[in-house]
Amino acid sequence: MTHLELTGVAIDFPTPRGPFRALDGVNLKISQGEFVSLIGHSGCGKSTVLNLVAGLYEATEGGVVLDGKEVREPGPERAVVFQNHSLLPWLSAYENVELAVRQVFRHSKSKAEMKDWIEHNLELVHMSHALHKRPDEISGGMKQRVGIARALAMQPKVLLMDEPFGALDALTRAHLQDSLMEIQARLNNTVIMITHDVDEAVLLSDRIVMMTNGPAATVGEILTIDLERPRNRIALADDVRYNHYRHEVLSFLYEKQHKPDDNDSQDTPSKKSTTTKTESSGLAQDVHSSNSSTGESTAPAAA
Amino acid sequence: MNTQSTRSTPALLNIGRLQLPLRTPSADSMTRIARALLLPLIGLLVFLFAWHIAARNIDTSLGKFPGPAQVYEQTQGLIADHNRERGREAAFMERQEKRNAAILAKNPDAEVRIRDYTGKPTFVDQIGTSLFTVLAGFAFASLIAIPLGILIGLNGTLYAALNPLIQLFKPVSPLAWLPLVTMVVSALYVSDDPMFAKSFITSLITVSLCSLWPTLINTAVGVSSISQDLKNVSKVLRLPFMTHVIKIAIPASIPAMFTGLRLSLGIAWMVLIAAEMLAQNPGLGKFVWDEFQNGSSDSLGRIMVAVLVIGVIGFMLDRAMLLLQSYMSWDKNAVVR
Numbered sequence: 068m069t070h071l072e073l074t075g076v077a078i079d080f081p082t083p084r085g086p087f088r089a090l091d092g093v094n095l096k097i098s099q100g101e102f103v104s105l106i107g108h109s110g111c112g113k114s115t116v117l118n119l120v121a122g123l124y125e126a127t128e129g130g131v132v133l134d135g136k137e138v139r140e141p142g143p144e145r146a147v148v149f150q151n152h153s154l155l156p157w158l159s160a161y162e163n164v165e166l167a168v169r170q171v172f173r174h175s176k177s178k179a180e181m182k183d184w185i186e187h188n189l190e191l192v193h194m195s196h197a198l199h200k201r202p203d204e205i206s207g208g209m210k211q212r213v214g215i216a217r218a219l220a221m222q223p224k225v226l227l228m229d230e231p232f233g234a235l236d237a238l239t240r241a242h243l244q245d246s247l248m249e250i251q252a253r254l255n256n257t258v259i260m261i262t263h264d265v266d267e268a269v270l271l272s273d274r275i276v277m278m279t280n281g282p283a284a285t286v287g288e289i290l291t292i293d294l295e296r297p298r299n300r301i302a303l304a305d306d307v308r309y310n311h312y313r314h315e316v317l318s319f320l321y322e323k324q325h326k327p328d329d330n331d332s333q334d335t336p337s338k339k340s341t342t343t344k345t346e347s348s349g350l351a352q353d354v355h356s357s358n359s360s361t362g363e364s365t366a367p368a369a370a
Numbered sequence: 371m372n373t374q375s376t377r378s379t380p381a382l383l384n385i386g387r388l389q390l391p392l393r394t395p396s397a398d399s400m401t402r403i404a405r406a407l408l409l410p411l412i413g414l415l416v417f418l419f420a421w422h423i424a425a426r427n428i429d430t431s432l433g434k435f436p437g438p439a440q441v442y443e444q445t446q447g448l449i450a451d452h453n454r455e456r457g458r459e460a461a462f463m464e465r466q467e468k469r470n471a472a473i474l475a476k477n478p479d480a481e482v483r484i485r486d487y488t489g490k491p492t493f494v495d496q497i498g499t500s501l502f503t504v505l506a507g508f509a510f511a512s513l514i515a516i517p518l519g520i521l522i523g524l525n526g527t528l529y530a531a532l533n534p535l536i537q538l539f540k541p542v543s544p545l546a547w548l549p550l551v552t553m554v555v556s557a558l559y560v561s562d563d564p565m566f567a568k569s570f571i572t573s574l575i576t577v578s579l580c581s582l583w584p585t586l587i588n589t590a591v592g593v594s595s596i597s598q599d600l601k602n603v604s605k606v607l608r609l610p611f612m613t614h615v616i617k618i619a620i621p622a623s624i625p626a627m628f629t630g631l632r633l634s635l636g637i638a639w640m641v642l643i644a645a646e647m648l649a650q651n652p653g654l655g656k657f658v659w660d661e662f663q664n665g666s667s668d669s670l671g672r673i674m675v676a677v678l679v680i681g682v683i684g685f686m687l688d689r690a691m692l693l694l695q696s697y698m699s700w701d702k703n704a705v706v707r
Contacts, residue, residue, distance in 0.1 A: 123602055141605040153599040157621040157700030166617060170607045203701075221607075 070099040070257055071120070071225055075129030077283075078115060086127075089115050091283035093129070095276060097225075100255040104268040106316060107278030107287075108324060113261045116278075117227050120259060121147050133224060143171045146223035150230045152210040154202040160213045161198040164188060167217045188220040189213070191250055208239035212246070219250065228260040232267065240264075241300065244271060252297060265320070269312045270300060277319045287324065290315055436671035441678070444671035452492040459487040493657060493672075497679060500642060500653035503570060504687075507577030508638045512631060514578070515585035519627070520619055522586075523593025540583040544576050544641040548648055551575045569651035573642060580641040584633035592626025593619050621700055628695040635691055639684045654680060 076093040079086035090112045097103055105113045118124040120131050122141040131138040133145065146167075154163045164185045172181060189195055192212040202210050211231060218226055231247075232240040244267060251258060251271075262268050268275045272292050279287040292312055294303065303309040418438050425437035436444070470482040491499070522529040555572045596618065604614050620627075646655025658676050661669040 121602075121606065123605060141602070142608055143606060145606070147602065147606050149599050149602065151599060153597075153603050155600065155603070155618065155621070158617075166609075167607055170609060170613075201700075 069096045070101075070134065071095075071097040071259075072132045073116070073120070073129070074132070076116075076119060076126045076131065077128035078119065078124060079127045088127075088283045089281055090119075090285065092285050095286060097257060097259070099257055102251060102258045102260070102271055102273045104272040104275045105259065105261045105278060106263070106265070106268050106275055106320070107284070108280055108320065109263070111278045111281045112284040113278055114229055117147075117229050117259060117261055120225065121145050121227050123147075143167070143221040144224045146218035146221040146226055148211075148214050148218045148226065148228040148231045150233055152202070152207075152214040154210055154213055154217070156202050159199045159201050160189060160194055160205070160209075160216075161185060163202075163213055164217045164220050168220050171221045185220060188216040191219060191253075192216045192246060206239075208235050208243060211235065211243060215243075215247070215250075219254070219256075224257065226256045226258045228258065230261050230263065233263060240267070245300075247271065248296070248298065265313055265316045268316060269294075269309060270298060270303065275312075275316060277316065277324075280324055288319055290319075430670065432665055432670050433667045436674045440671040441674045444668060444675050447668070448493040448672065448675060452494040455489050455492045458489060462487045491652060493676075496652065496654050496657045497683070500646065500655070501683065503573045503646075503651075503653060504577060504635075504638050504642045506570075507574040507642065508581055508635050510574060511578040511582045511634060511638065512585055515582045515630070515634070516589055516627065519586045519589025519630075520593050520615060520623070523590040523623065524615075524619060526594075529590065529594070536583065536586060539579075540587070542580070544580045544645055545648060547576050547579050548572070548645055551579070552649060567652075569649065572649060573645050573651045573653070576645045577638045577642050581634040581638035584637065585627070585630035588626045588630025588633070589623055592623025592630075595626075596622045624695075624699050625701075628691065628698070632688055632691045632695075635687050636684065639680075639687060643680060 073093050073095040077088060077091045079088050081087075093116060095103075105116060107113050115124060119126055120133075120138065122131075122138050122145060125139070138145070154160075155166070158166065165181070168176075168181050168185050172184070176184060186195070186198070189198060192215050194209060194212050194216060197205055197209060202213070205213075211234075215228075215231070218228075232243050235243065248271060250256075260271065269292060275290040275292060277287045277290065278284050290312065294306070294308060294312075422437045422439075425435040425440075428435035466485065470484070473480050473482055522532055552572050555568055555575065559568055559571055600618055600622065604618055609617065642653065643655040643658070645651065646653035647659045648655075650656055650659070654676055658673050661672045661676070
């Protein structure tokens with residue numbers, strides 16, 4: 068049963084030199100309770116996919132359908148955990164979650180129920196000890212925990228996570244990954260997570276969606292991770308299948324989608340249709356401020 | 371020899387550094403207090419001395435330029451004037467009450483009139499008038515500027531529409547507005563029993579017109595520079611407009627807003643003095659102008675007292691805004707200066 072479906076999604080961003088196509092022909096079906104990671108080089112449009120599902124961007128072609136309804140605007144049923152927590156700095160952890168809970172449940176929960184629900188969600192992410200601390204009084208990992216609690220408290224149909232642990236140190240990240248797996252096991256949320264981290268993707272996901280480089284990025288390969296849960300990072304470190312999955316992702320990222328770097332300068336016209344290529348590579352910079360475009364890797368969509 | 375000495379220097383420095391934490395904290399705080407008090411005091415004394423010397427060498431048609439001593443003398447004179455005037459007022463009220471009591475004793479049905487004392491306003495009264503006017507004008511300006519600033523900060527279209535107007539009116543001097551405001555107020559503010567004097571309304575509006583802009587612009591900038599992440603949070607939550615304003619826009623723009631408010635209050639105070647001087651509206655500006663016209667040997671000294679008082683009040687108004695800012699701001703650690 069399809070819960071969330073992206074069909075033929077393409078998006079153009081306006082630039083001074085005409086529209087820039089960031090994504091093209093993205094097709095993806097996600098079932099209820101599935102944990103899907105999006106992985107790809109920076110600037111390849113992972114965040115754009117997430118923002119499309121969130122409703123923060125609107126697709127130029129194709130569309131996103133959640134439970135039979137097209138996504139047209141942002142809403143709490145598609146809660147987002149932002150990369151840099153995005154907590155309101157003037158509100159305590161409790162108040163940050165409260166803002167969301169009040170908004171979502173103002174007609175369906177009493178004051179006491181809301182209080183219980185806020186505390187319950189903060190407990191879920193192990194933040195009960197710092198309910199009334201403001202974001203500047205807690206560590207980066209704790210802020211991200213509160214951000215997750217805020218998203219979970221909206222009781223979303225889909226939880227969207229934009230590199231949620233990217234800004235954290237490795238130990239804190241591992242802790243939070245374990246917490247997330249535990250919560251996911253309990254609540255069976257549908258999760259879409261963007262990540263750069265191959266280990267994180269393999270450890271957490273049911274499927275890993277690997278994206279090609281932009282412009283006009285699309286889904287390259289989808290890898291199903293068939294490891295039983297609960298997963299233990301230490302036990303898996305020696306697991307043959309785990310390492311095989313890691314290898315698959317790594318080879319996609321570094322062999323098939325080799326990132327063109329500085330010696331392959333972006334103003335070198337590529338071998339294909341010269342004009343459009345150079346143009347779009349310049350535009351890629353405008354939008355993503357990264358020199359992503361040139362090289363053979365982008366072939367499928369651009370051709 | 372040479373190498374030896376260079377090698378020994380770091381060692382000495384090290385000892386010095388090691389000793390620092392061992393010093394008693396009281397000695398350390400003493401130095402800090404000395405720095406905080408002594409240096410400004412020295413600055414003040416140097417200024418007073420220079421003023422004293424300069425004043426002795428400036429001759430005007432109204433006598434020598436007032437030095438610190440004359441100004442001190444005039445300050446006491448002005449306070450004595452004020453107290454004398456208050457004494458007269460009290461005596462007047464007492465006489466009036468006695469007279470009325472006598473009339474009522476003779477004929478209980480008689481209508482007694484209570485007249486206000488109509489003495490000349492003293493320097494202290496003028497300070498009070500000016501302070502009240504500036505605060506009223508500033509409050510009025512803020513009531514317009516803050517909501518409007520939030521609106522144009524949130525709405526790019528509105529900003530584009532209003533920005534040329536803001537830029538056009540921002541640099542206009544109060545003196546240019548004053549005749550227009552005076553005429554409009556005389557024409558429109560017609561009432562048999564006015565709650566406020568016309569001169570007060572004129573000053574208030576002039577002050578507001580000039581002090582509106584910094585608050586308006588800074589609030590708009592503060593609101594429009596809220597991070598995209600927080601705006602996205604608001605979108606995902608589908609926060610209603612007012613909730614977005616109260617929970618996100620206002621707290622995020624408090625620092626910028628207060629920068630604007632402080633600039634506005636400073637401008638309001640400067641504009642008010644000029645307006646009072648030009649329009650002969652009661653207040654410190656009128657006091658200065660009256661003394662100038664009066665042209666006695668005390669006049670320059672009295673004007674100098676007014677100048678200092680204007681400065682002190684301006685400074686205190688700014689400090690008051692700072693206190694208000696640190697009270698209102700969510701970020702208690704922010705450096706406010």
